[in-house]
Amino acid sequence: MIKNSEPTIHDIARELNISASTVSRALNDNPRISLKTKEKIKAVADAMGYRPNTLASNLRNKKSNTIGIVVPLINRHFFSSVISGAEDVAFKAGYNVVISQSNDLADKEINIVQSMFSNRVDGLIISIAMQTKTFDHLKIFRKKNIPLVFFDRAVPEIETDKIVVDDFAGGFRVTQHLIDQGYKRIAHLAGTQNLMAYFDRKKGYLDALRKNNIQFDESLVIINTLTSDEGVSAVQQLMALKNPPDAIFCGNDTTALSAMIFLRDKGIRIPQDIGIVGFSNEPFSKVVSPSISTIAQPGFQMGQKAAELIIRQIETKERTYQTIVLPTELIVRESSSRRSFQ
Amino acid sequence: MIKNSEPTIHDIARELNISASTVSRALNDNPRISLKTKEKIKAVADAMGYRPNTLASNLRNKKSNTIGIVVPLINRHFFSSVISGAEDVAFKAGYNVVISQSNDLADKEINIVQSMFSNRVDGLIISIAMQTKTFDHLKIFRKKNIPLVFFDRAVPEIETDKIVVDDFAGGFRVTQHLIDQGYKRIAHLAGTQNLMAYFDRKKGYLDALRKNNIQFDESLVIINTLTSDEGVSAVQQLMALKNPPDAIFCGNDTTALSAMIFLRDKGIRIPQDIGIVGFSNEPFSKVVSPSISTIAQPGFQMGQKAAELIIRQIETKERTYQTIVLPTELIVRESSSRRSFQ
DNA sequence: GTGAAAGCGCTAACAA
């Protein structure tokens, strides 16, 4: 809302007794304008404090130079990393980034996405809300041929670029690592199985057991929503078994930490008595004591990649969609390094 | 970049053999349009999958319905909390939010701010970059009467709404707490003093020393940009003094942590030999061992408040600026609880 | 209650 209305190219034109189109061209470094004229124009523009009105330019060009990003919650390390990476790439490529959070609510997500459409974003990067069950608000982007990229949580039935992490390999690697460290009874604290990510992590766990000829024991798998408190109650339940585990693969770092603290307070040594591995590499995992072994998910890279893909979709007509599975990385820290104590 | 060009109000108008202005009015619920016409129009709009082009509307209205937010780094807990709070309030009030990160670089900040100005944001919420030394790019907002709100790191010489935490009280409280715990030589690892926040924290530190009749020793204050590495080198420098400190008030939690790890590796006990307090209450501070005493800053609330203030500036002509000082809270944890060891 | 016309600030085809 500009009060003392801003100078426009017409003001500059009038000042110099030339046409607005010449000014426009000069300011955009059009080669058809002579150097002298350009310099004159730029000097006057500077003097008048001229700033181009991108709104007008965007309307004219039918391009907003804006990329929309929708995440469940901005204030979560993984998502803010993704945003940070995407913003970085987008800004360097001359795009603005508008961000909204769905709070994992389907209604707010629909609302946001429609608003972004009205704002004519050039493309949309989204990780869908947990609650979202219908996808018409997203299908419309495909139908209208507006670039769309999913990350982390994708919609299987919508064909477009997707970037996910390899949860299966992550789960497998964690389990294999624990076996390699000499742990025999490995429990798994799993997340709700309707989310692909948690489902795949568990599948990796099961696969690793099978490959190592370890009999699967159902009582060693506990499924919940992986809050800090649930980590504690799950461990209590596991330790109450007649044959308790000697290692726990926790579905996330939060439960790994709460489990670890609970066990430590009970006088159980980590990793000597029980090995612990988490998932996601939260910032705290590295700095707690003992430090928590975990799986790193490359959030920043994911954001960079998502931005690259959407910009590719925006700037080329190519429509060969890919699903990029970013590798997970096992970070071995103290909480599972039993070998170093032997 | 719309391919199959979107339906406009003219398309709707043609369909119904009425004028575009009537359609516009109907869609905006203008009372001068009869209910019947409105319903007819809305029905057709729906059927055609019409979505208003906010770009055009914004250009015409000279209002972008967008609030810009600039933070040093999105991927930092405090800042992402602020963004989350601001986004929440802004979205509910019908505003979009565009976000950029300066990476604490003055050049990028200037670049971003100019770009936001070009995009005609209705208002700007910003925490300035550490490196920023000149403020012309921000003064222009005031000059042009575009709403501007500072949070966390404000520019004293620019008069506008500001939301800060009570850094002075925070610094004072930390220092007094250390004194109460029996520490005698308290060092301060300070941030660059052109930033009010760090300046005030140091002022609080100095004031507490004075009030307790403790002689200020200049060699105990080190000023840098508070990165993890600088935390280490600062501590090295402090411990190399002929009369090293027995407590360190670190300007943020990051340096508190790196300092702590460095000291621990040198065999120095925390808090028995040296007490440590940080600032900002990063998520990791609670879970590291020993846990780090710190000052909590209400990030989410700050964001909400900032959004409220900017919307108030946007929607009213009132220009009575306020500086809101949000209270800080001292959180005492293990790293400074020496008394419990005596 | 509805329409005609002008214009927000910019760009680009066409002309000169």
Place this chain on the structure above:
DNA sequence: TTGTTAGCGCTTTCAC
């Protein structure tokens, strides 16, 4: 190399 003109999609004054 520069100017003329039209128009992006919307809102709004003025007329009826």
